[in-house]
Amino acid sequence: MAGYSSPQEFVEHVLEKELSKIEESESDEEILNKLKGLGYID
Amino acid sequence: MSSAAGLLLLALMSAAGLYFDGGSGQHLAYIGPGAGFAFLGSFLTLLWAFAVSAATMLTWPVRMAWKAAKRRRSLKKARVKKLIFVGLDGYDPRTAERLMAEGRLPNLSRLAKEGSYRRLRTTFPSLSPVAWSTFATGVSPARHNIFDFLNRNLKSYLPELSSSRVNKPRRVFKIGRYHIPLSKPSVDLRRKSIPFWKILGQHEVDCTILRIPITFPPEKFNGRLLSAMCTPDLRGTQGSFSFFSTRNESVTYETGSRYPLQRSGNVVKGVLEGPDHPLVPDAGKLGVPFTIYLNGARNSATLEIGGEKYPLRVGEYTPWVPVTFKAGVAVKARGICRFLLNQTEPDVNLYVTPINIDPENPALPISHPSYYSAYLAKLLGAFATVGMAEDTWALNEGAIDEEAFLRQAWMIHEEREKMFFNALDRLREGVAACVFDASDRIQHMFYRYLEGRADGPLADTIEKMYQRMDELVGRVFRYVDEETVLFVLSDHGFGSFRRGINLNTWLLDHGYLALKDGAETAGPYFKGVDWSRTKAYTLGLAGLYLNIAGREAEGIVQPGAEAEAVKAELIEKLSGLKDPATGETAIQRVYATNRLYRGPYLEDAPDLIVGYNDGYRTSWAAAQGIVEREVFTDNPKPWSGDHSVDPVLVPGVLFSNRKIAAEDPGIEDLAPTALELFGLPTPGHMEGKSLFQAAAPA
Incomplete structure (x- = not known):
């Protein structure tokens, strides 16, 4: 629990980690489109 | 069907x-x-x-x-009635101190004299999303999970926005070519922990939080909040402009898009491209047609779009123009943008800002409560909502000139001033906070003038900006009384960006990264990288990642002793790295993140943070995961200032009307300070300390 702001945050983090294993990835095009315009990268 | x-x-x-x-x-x-x-x-x-x-x-x-x-x-123990934060993104102590010494920042000088002034420790790395998240939560990145603008996807090695994720509707009903979503798209905030304003709200302390980075999507809390950095435009990007011309040229932009204008006599027609068709996946983008009527005079015209007419004058922005993208029977999304007529002869050139989410009719939540953005827009007029609204890429790519960029940046700044002073007018007890971005964007785009690498009529742009921010602080003074605490702070300072370093290329040259088929270069986002022989890579602005077995999809470095050994090698070889062309030290230090901070999200952090020297930064190519031939390259872009360097080189500023006890304050101290001022204890998970508590003896 160290470092979490609440037990709820801890539970959410555990669930997110498990869900990320089965999460579908977005297409390359979708990902790169979302980053367009971020000043710091070309 | x-x-x-x-x-x-x-x-x-x-x-x-x-x-x-x-x-x-x-x-x-x-x-x-x-x-x-x-x-x-x-x-x-x-x-x-x-x-x-x-x-x-x-x-x-x-x-x-x-x-x-x-x-x-709750407020029995409160020491103040009002707490005001003025955030000046990127306001650098070296420049501020020089201008104060020259008597050019009278209001900040007054704060320093009558209250306090300190340099403010920033975060590792010294990036706005990281530092403002620490400001909000009082914890280090390992506890709020924001380490850079970008994260890498552990399965694909592709970049992702670190702060939020827009998820498509989970259930879709397909009818012929139509895909009908049966649920809302969800937007996840990836910043963890809890901001101080949420804790204050739980104790009925009224808070108005304006444009503090990494607040998209807006979290629910007992107060008002307007989202900022990383809020997308209507196209779902971080802000992509449109450039229209009657000239048939094959120019491509990295970020914006070029579109044709069809001219027939004095009538010019074009189509403004918007978001993807929401119901038919292969139908392309939605568009709004517009017409420009040239008036005969060379410098003016009339724009007709959406049934409304707007006067155009060369070199002048229109007010915010509402645009509605229709996808069929009463299906619509609303945005706002400004048009700038660049020239009418011999060709007609027209620049259009990114299409911002309309604050009156937001297509995604951009405020809390959801009606707060509409309230502000009705009361004060339409305003920019994109996270990084000042269009730095349009200037980088020549779609607008420096004058036009500056006018745009200051128009956006004025919108935010209006919101902030509206919040101050309403503030009787509680917190009002606003972050102003123009200080950051103007330094990025004009730094070469400040350091004497360029000259011209705009050479004093940055100094004038510092003075204008000082005047803003002066106008805040009239809201400050004996029961008010005012903080003026920045998240980091600024430095020069003359040379880029491609650490992917360095890693290739030194055997830590491998390419397929004997190639010498690799394309964006590691196209052509042989992960089965790659031990380390860089992506984004400050981090180096090891290719860890069991963490990365194709990791080969065993966690534990082997990983620590590779890190130690890289730290030793990269610290003090010299630029052969200039003889300068390009990298000051390399930091292992597991020695910098502790927290539950440490496993998502870069393994190493590279402390570039002033004048250097990760190259534009390396930030995208490109492997090129040269490690060092010149940076020719107008974007000539940066702060993605060793954080010890770019502290921020901290001014207050009160005497603070802390001699070496850090940005993590502001959240506990806010709580303490309202009589609340610092939660155990927070790592900062109240600025009014003297540091314990070492």
Whole structure:
């Protein structure tokens, strides 16, 4: 629990980690489109 | 089912008022970032809503009395009535101190003399999303999970925005070519922990939080908040401009898009491209046609779009123009943009800002409560909503000139000033906070003038900006009394960006990264990298990652002893790295993140943070995961200032009207300070300390 702001945050983090294993990835095009315009990268 | 049947179904749903905005503006479809439609309507839902509304109205007096009593109880130990934060992104102490010494920042000098001034420690790395998240939460990145603008996807090695994620609707009903979403798209905030304003809200302390980075999507709390950095535009990007011309040229932009204008005599026609079609995946983008009527005079014209007419003058921005993208029967998404006519002869050139989410009719939530953005827009006029609204890429790519960029940046700044002073006007007890971005964007784009690498009529732009921010602080003084604490702070300072370093290329040259088929270079986002022989890579602005077995999809470095050994090697070889062309030290130090901070999200952090020297930064190519031939390259872009360097080189500033005890304050100290001022203890998970508590002896 160290470092979490609440037990709820801890539970959410555990669930997110498990869900990320089965999460579908977005297409390359979708990902790169979302980053367009971020000043710091070309 | 045929297309006709699909359309019929859409029409029926529309008539029922369940999915679409039938012109009332009350059921706006979610088009654009994460296209989809809400399907919430039903008789039971309406009945429930009616019952809740009635109960809310009937219990209002009791709830108000309860809240007032709770606030009185909570604030018994409060030391202040009002707390005001003025955030000046990137306001650098070296420049500020010089200008104060020259007597050019009288208001900040007054604060320093009568209250306090310190350099403010920033975060590792010294990037706005990281530092402002620490400001909000009082914890290090390992506890709030924001380490850079970008994260890498552990499965694909592709970049992701670190702060939020727009998820498509989970359930979609397919009818012929139509894909009807049966749920809303969700937007996840990836910043963890808890901001101080949420804790204050729980104790009935009123907070208005304006444009503090990494607040998209807006979290629910007992107060008001307007989202900022990383809020997308209507196309779902971080802000992509449009450039129109009658000249048939094959120019491509990295970020914006070039479109043709068709001219016939004095009539010029074009189509403004918007978001993807929300219902038909392969239908391309939605568009809004527009016409420009040239008036005969060389410098003026009339723009007609959406049935409205707007005067155009060469070199002048229009006011915010509402644009509505229609995807069929009453399916629409609303945005706002400004038009800038660059020239009318011999060719007509027109620049259009990124299409911002309309704050009056937001296609995605950009404020809390959701109506707060509409309230501000109705009261003060339309305003920019994109996270990084100042269009740095349009200047980088020559779509606008420096004068036009500056005018745009200051127009956006004025919008934020209006919001902030509106919040200050309303503030009786509680917190008002606003971050102003123009200080950061102007330094990025004009730093070469400050350091004497360029000259011209705009050479003093940065110094004038510092003075204008000082004047802003002066106007805040009239809201400050004996029961008010004012903080003026920046998240980091600034330095020069003359040379870029491609650490992917360095890693290739030194055997830590391998390419397929003997290639010498690799394309964006590691196209061509042989992960089965790669130990380390860089992506984004400050981090080096090891290719860890069991963490990365194709990791080969064993966690534990082997990983620590590779890190130690890299730290030793890269610290003090020299630029052979200049003889300068390009990298000061390399930091292992597991020695910098501790927390539950440490496993998502870069393994190493590279402390570039002033004048250097990760190259534009390396930030995208490109492997090129040269490690060192010149930076020729107008974007000539940066702060993605060793954080010890770029502290921020901290001014207050009160004497603070801390001699070496850090940005993590502001959240505990805010809580303490309202009589609340610092939660155990926070790592900062109140600025009014003297540091414990070492």
